[in-house]
Amino acid sequence: MQKSIRQEYNQSFTQEKYQNLLADLNNAAKKPIEFRIAESPVFVPKELKDKLINACESIVDVIIQPDFKTKTDGAIPANQSVPNENQHTSFLAIDFAICHDKSGELVPQLIELQGFPSLFGFQFLVSSKYQKHFSIPETHDFLFNGFDRESYIHQFKKLLLNGHDAENVILLEIYPETQKTSVDFDITETLTGVKAVCLTKIIKEGRALFYMNDGVKTPIYRIYNRLIFDDLTNLPCRFYKMSTSQPADF
Numbered sequence: 001m002q003k004s005i006r007q008e009y010n011q012s013f014t015q016e017k018y019q020n021l022l023a024d025l026n027n028a029a030k031k032p033i034e035f036r037i038a039e040s041p042v043f044v045p046k047e048l049k050d051k052l053i054n055a056c057e058s059i060v061d062v063i064i065q066p067d068f069k070t071k072t073d074g075a076i077p078a079n080q081s082v083p084n085e086n087q088h089t090s091f092l093a094i095d096f097a098i099c100h101d102k103s104g105e106l107v108p109q110l111i112e113l114q115g116f117p118s119l120f121g122f123q124f125l126v127s128s129k130y131q132k133h134f135s136i137p138e139t140h141d142f143l144f145n146g147f148d149r150e151s152y153i154h155q156f157k158k159l160l161l162n163g164h165d166a167e168n169v170i171l172l173e174i175y176p177e178t179q180k181t182s183v184d185f186d187i188t189e190t191l192t193g194v195k196a197v198c199l200t201k202i203i204k205e206g207r208a209l210f211y212m213n214d215g216v217k218t219p220i221y222r223i224y225n226r227l228i229f230d231d232l233t234n235l236p237c238r239f240y241k242m243s244t245s246q247p248a249d250f
Contacts, residue, residue: 089115121187166193
């Protein structure tokens with residue numbers, strides 16, 4: 001979408017650089033990445049970036065209205081309603097298609113919105129590796145709204161830990177080591193110290209939750225939930241009940 005930068009990137013591209021990129025990414029993960037990595041990032045011009053931010057802000061304006069939850073509660077199946085949740089999600093991922101309007105201008109068109117974490121660790125990693133292995137202008141990065149890499153990590157870690165020690169916060173998934181997105185769990189641990197723990201490994205004693213952290217029974221005070229309810233319903237009933245009753249600090 002930015003012709004001059006695209007041409008320069010394509011002209012300097014080599015398969016050797018791409019293979020070095022893949023090797024670097026895989027070295028940062030505990031197992032080889034199972035999904036395909038694009039040969040190039042997308043270079044978004046400032047005008048389109050501003051349109052994307054404005055579109056996101058418009059969506060957020062609707063979500064933060066005081067009657068939003070009342071209007072949308074009926075869309076949530078009764079068996080997927082989480083007790084004691086707060087008013088708004090801590091994470092929001094919005095997917096757009098980029099289209100041409102009637103005048104030929106690039107405009108965002110909403111595809112999907114999810115109040116759920118996405119690849120917040122992996123996107124940090126992959127963008128830095130593109131910058132390492134390819135010629136990308138210093139003015140281009142994946143961060144918006146004045147964030148740099150240091151402040152991004154600080155904010156991400158602050159949000160996950162919320163004042164707790166990292167050992168008392170877990171990333172909750174179902175068999176995380178088998179997930180194709182496990183590289184994101186690995187990078188999240190590298191950036192924040194928060195480990196991925198399988199739902200089936202949680203120890204419940206009364207209202208308290210624990211997990212085995214390098215052989216040490218460790219209390220869980222906060223959960224970074226990466227577990228999807230559709231996957232949860234495929235597990236034995238005892239795990240489903242354990243995960244939804246008397247929750248820890250989400």
